[in-house]
Amino acid sequence: MAADRDLVVEDAATGYCGAVVGFERTYDGDFVRLEDGRGRTRLFAMRESAFLIDGKPVTLTRPAPAASRAPARSASGSTKVEGLRARTARASRIWVEGVHDAALVERVWGHDLRVEGVVVEHLEGLDNLGARLAEFEPGPGRKVGVLVDHLVHGSKESQLTRGLGEFVLVTGHPFIDVWEAVRPSAVGIEAWPKIPRGQDWKTGMCRELGWGTPQDGWRKVYGSVQNFRDLEAPLIGAVEQLVDFVTA
Known part of the structure; x- marks a missing residue:
């Protein structure tokens, strides 16, 4: 005993x-x-x-030492808040380019965003950013964080996101599409194929990999992401910056 x-x-x-x-x-x-x-x-x-x-x-025995229970972690690696209760959403927002970007951000950072009361919305294309900002009117306590695909020097995306003011922060990753920000090993491939310019990227990718339609490909990509370890570092850093910015 x-x-x-x-x-x-x-x-x-x-x-x-x-x-x-x-x-x-x-x-x-x-x-x-x-x-x-x-x-x-x-x-x-x-x-x-x-x-x-x-x-x-x-016969007496020494009691087993109490196991130290490590705190549960969310998919982003943060400490998970147990018994989370819904809170009123902040006025500040995080905007992403499309539905797939929003789904992956929710997949990994959803718990954190609900803790902080941050809503993620998609722009349906970066070309809509200027009109959406004019309508939203960012200001103190009403910030906008924008996550951009293919944010590299000289790209169309970098030109569309210049000089947006102190209440707007733009971060991004260098990949052509957010699919490519998922680690190849997570989806069971050695590397993402290179798709020639002028072709629809998702269609060409699915053709090269034998994944069927872009809808089939997206299901495979989305299902392969379980936590932040399945994503490339530039995307992780970009999202973390935005969360910090809109919650500061």
Whole structure:
């Protein structure tokens, strides 16, 4: 029987009765320290059937150490908030280019965003950014974080996102499409194929990989992402920056 603290036992040889208050390890083996009703303590060897409980012989063993339970983690790697209750959404928003971007952000950062009360919306194309900002009117406490695909120097995307003001933060990744921001190993391939310019990227990708239609390909990509480890570092960093910006 595990000698849990305060367990009351009787030493079979001497009749001494006391509660377990500690242990000592010596050259002669393990000993248990018992404390009687007057506060006096004595050590007894933890030999087989050396103690009695309700008149029945028992062998005491050291209790197993309490397992330290690591805090549960969300898909993004943050500490998961148990018993999460819905909160009123912030006025600030995170905008992404399309439905697939929004789905992957929700897949990995959904828990964090609900904790912070941040809503993610898709623009249905970066060309709509200017009109959406004019309608939204960013300001103090009403920020916009924008996640952009293929945000590299000299690209169309970099030109569309210049000089948007202090209440708008644009971050992005260098990949042509958010699919490519998923690690190849996560979807079971060695590398993402290169699709020539002028071709629809998703259609060409599915053709090269034998994935069927873009709808079939998306189901495979989405189903392969379980947490942040399945994503490339540039996308992870870009989203984390936006979350910090709109919640500051």
